Structure formats: C-alpha cells, structure tokens
Amino acid sequence: MESESQSKKQFFGLNSVIFVLGMVSLMTDLSSQMIVPILPLYLTSVLHVQVGTVGIIEGIAESTASVLKFFSGWISDRFGKRKWLMVVGYGLSNLIKPFFALSSTWGQVLFIRFADRFGKGIRTSPRDAILADTTSKEERGKAFGFRRSMDTLGAALGPFVAYLILTQWNGSYQAVFWLSAIPGLIATLLLVFFLKDRRNPIKTKSKMIPKISFKGLSSHFVWFTLITTLFTIGNFSDAFLILRAKDVGMAAEYIPLTYFAYNIVTSIFSTPFGMISDRIGRRPVLITGYIMFALIYLGFGLVHTVFGIWILFFIYGLYYATTEGIQKAYVADLVPQGQRGIAMGTFNALTGIAALPASVLAGFLWQSFGAFTAFGVSSLLAIISALLMLILRI
Secondary structure, rough: OHHHHHOOOOOOOHHHHHHHHHHOOOOOOHHHHHOOOOOHHHHHHHOOOOOOHHHHHHHHHHHHHHHHHHHHHHHHHHHHOHHHHHHHHHHHHHHHHHHHHHHHOOHHHHHHHHHHHHHHHHHHHHHHHHHHHHHOOOHHHHHHHHHHHOOOOOOHHHHHHHHHHHHHHHOHHHHHHHOOOOHHHHHHHHHHHHHOOOOOOOOOOOOOOOOOOOOOOHHHHHHHHHHHHHHHHHHHHHHHHHHHHHHHHOHHHHHHHHHHHHHHHHHHHHHHHHHHHHHOOHHHHHHHHHHHHHHHHHHHHHOOOOOHHHHHHHHHHHHHHHHHHHHHHHHHHHHOHHHHHHHHHHHHHHHOOHHHHHHHHHHHHHHHHHHHHHHHHHHHHHHHHHHHHHHOOO
C-alpha cells in the first residue's frame, strides 16, 4: 500500500491519495470542459467543418491515444512507479489545450486534440491502478465514485465558466481557450507536490513489451471487456450531442449550460451509485446504466424541442453516474493487485480504440441518413450489450 503516513491521513473519510486524485480530476476537468462544449461549435461555425469531419477528429484523437493507456498501465506495473507517468500525462493535457486559441484549420485542431488525448492515455491507467491499490474491495466503489464525482464536478463547472466568459467577452471562443490554462496548471501542481508514490512499490517480473492480450486474466474480465467494447462502438463522442442541441435550435451560448446540468447530476449521483454497487454488486448497476443510455440516445434521435434537449441532458448525467467509475471498479474486482495496471490498460485501450469507429460511424450515418439513424444504431448496440451482460451473467 501507499506509505503509512499517507494512507492514515483522512479527508472526509477518504485516504489522502484518493482525495488528492479527486482534486486533480476536478481541476483538470474544469479546464477541459471549458473547451469541450464549444469546440464542435468552433469547428462548424468558425472553421466551417462538416459533421463527418468532426467525427473523424474526435475518433482519431480518442482512439489513437488510447493505445497509450495500455502501455502506461504495463509500465506502471513493471516499475511500480505510477505518479510520474501521471504528471507527464496531466501536464501535457493541461498545457496544450489553450493553444486551440491559435488554431485556424481543422488539422491544427486535430493535432491539439490528439496531444490532449495523448496525455490522457499516459495518465489514466496508472491513476486507476493507484486508486485500486489504495482501497479494499469493500470501499472501492466509493473511491472510484468519489474520483468520478470530483471529475464531473469540474466538468460541470467548466461549461458554466465558459458560459460566463462567452457572455462577458462577446462570444469569444479564444478567451475561453486561453483562460482554461489556469485550472489546468493548478491540477498539475497539486499532483507534483501533494501526491506521494509508494515507498516500496510492487513490480511485475515480466520485462517483455506487452501486447493487447487476455492471457492470464479471468474469463469474466475478458467477457466484460469485450461487451464494454461493443457498447463503446455505439457510445460516440459527446460532440454530437452538442451538435444535436444546435440542430434543434438551442442558442450557442446556452449549450455549455446543458453540459453544466448533466455534469452536476453526474457529480451528485456518482458516489451514491458507487456505494450502491458496493452493496448489491457492480453488474446490476451497469446493466441499468446501459439500458438508460439506450433510451437517452433514442430520445436524442427523436427530440425536436430545446426543452427536450434539457431533459435528456439531465438524464444523461444519471447514465454517467451508473457506469463510468463503476466500470473501473468492476475491472479492479476481477483481477489481482499485481495485474491491475495491465488489466486497466487493456480495458482502457480496447474501449478507447472503439471510439474511432464509434465517432466515424456516427458522423457518416448522420451526414448520410440523418441524426435519428446515428442515435438509433447507438441505442441498439447498448441494448445488445445489456442483454449480453444478463445472458452471460458477467
């Protein structure tokens, strides 16, 4: 476990490792989510990019960088040092994003988006492994839920701050991009100065460079990862939800507030749902989340009013609360401690790679057949994933 002094320190009933990572997640997502709700609008209205191109940008950025989630997990298991991988990953993401303000072509946006996700690929698996290593099975859902709550609290505050900046700076996207650097820098400094790595890290013996493989991992983990990957193929970038809100007629300056709403809901309910998963098991909570996702996306395909968009974004927050942190907690339950870095890496890599066909397919379906078809296919894949979880009893 972590050093005794750090493990014994408690903040709001959580050990200091979990608390620090929660604060880092809060500030990082505050920075990121200042940008995310306006980037699709910037691409389509300022750079005049088509919906299909937005899908390509989002898919490449997410899935190419996701391969690093696998390698960073292996490296953190191999050397037992997780903190400095996280520092590099968080630092890169937080320092590159403000340069969206200088972009004038979609290719430049793609490069910056890729670098941002590259950083996420480096940091995610070591962070999840630290969370798993510093908690027992009985409290793991609470720990992952807390980090997710802080993550989504930052994700809620980010769009609200973006809304304030847009209204004060006459709709200036560039002002939002530059000011996003402030919380990003705070997050990186918190990680550097307040998170301690293990004094006596557990290391794996294998020196071989890894490949994506399920060898030595439980069959339940294998099936769960495959089902979640299938689900992810239908879970395309939230950029399309933003474009759908614009398509229905919502004013651009109010779209960040829909993001604020759904992230507030996610932040409020992530820890309670994590605690529920500790009591009744992860599986029923995740199945509920998949079914909820299917209904929400069907709703996005059918909605024709701004009021309907608001309702769907609120419910979307509940879906996130029932899945994001709990999926990671379930992976941690299914593999032993010495394999958690590589297991988290495999899980993150496969689900991340699936983001490329997800967003590219969504962009193609939207441009060719309309929004309803794009959202309908996603809804169907979510229902299939929920049924597989039920039938195979994963």
